[in-house]
Amino acid sequence: MDNVENLTPNERAWLRFLRDMSKETDPAPTLRRVQLLRRICALKDSKVAL
Amino acid sequence: MTKKPHADTPLALYIERRVLELKPKKSQGQIASEVGFPNPNMVTMIKNGTSKLALDRVPSMARALECDPAYLMRLAMEQAVGDTAAQAIVEIYGTPITVNELGWLEEIRDASHNTDPRLTKRPRAALRTIFGK
Numbered sequence: 003m004d005n006v007e008n009l010t011p012n013e014r015a016w017l018r019f020l021r022d023m024s025k026e027t028d029p030a031p032t033l034r035r036v037q038l039l040r041r042i043c044a045l046k047d048s049k050v051a052l
Numbered sequence: 053m054t055k056k057p058h059a060d061t062p063l064a065l066y067i068e069r070r071v072l073e074l075k076p077k078k079s080q081g082q083i084a085s086e087v088g089f090p091n092p093n094m095v096t097m098i099k100n101g102t103s104k105l106a107l108d109r110v111p112s113m114a115r116a117l118e119c120d121p122a123y124l125m126r127l128a129m130e131q132a133v134g135d136t137a138a139q140a141i142v143e144i145y146g147t148p149i150t151v152n153e154l155g156w157l158e159e160i161r162d163a164s165h166n167t168d169p170r171l172t173k174r175p176r177a178a179l180r181t182i183f184g185k
Contacts, residue, residue: 005146013157015171017149020156023183026062028123031155035182040163042178 059101063127068099070117086116104131107141122148 006014020029029035058064071080084092087109097103105113105128114121125148129141149157160169169175 005148007146009149009157010168012168012170013160016160016175017153017157019171019176019179020153023179026126028120028150028152029183030152031159036159038182039159039175039178042174042181 056101058104063131083116087112120150123150
């Protein structure tokens with residue numbers, strides 16, 4: 003089982019924020035959510051770091 | 053009146069939700085039996101906060117509730133805050149990551165082409181939007 007200590011500091015920050023936002027409900031990264039994340043961050047077009 | 057020291061803890065609420073979601077598939081008694089509780093009322097007692105979920109029951113409870121064991125372990129450890137053993141587990145093994153969380157991280161890695169992106173203002177806003185904050 004993976005644990006937080008194996009992540010980079012940036013990944014830990016993402017995870018902390020995700021847990022915070024979801025109120026620790028462990029939300030699934032559904033297609034809709036992932037698409038929304040990519041769209042809002044315009045990742046597909048810019049291909050730059052978030 | 054019965055004492056309910058663990059009522060409304062995230063674990064109690066989560067188990068209540070999962071039992072409800074699994075209702076069409078299995079009864080609470082079946083769940084208790086799958087977990088290995090000799091007392092079939094144990095699930096009720098955990099749900100209403102009369103009893104807490106023992107850490108050694110987390111794997112079988114996660115299987116019975118068909119949920120992520122890492123997530124359930126986190127909630128169980130949270131419920132046991134103040135419990136020296138639980139604190140020691142977190143200190144030694146760290147906080148486990150759930151399958152869903154790993155899925156998010158993989159998406160982030162893929163979307164950023166493994167550039168280990170910082171959590172800047174824009175993705176924060178995106179996540180807030182996704183979770184309706």
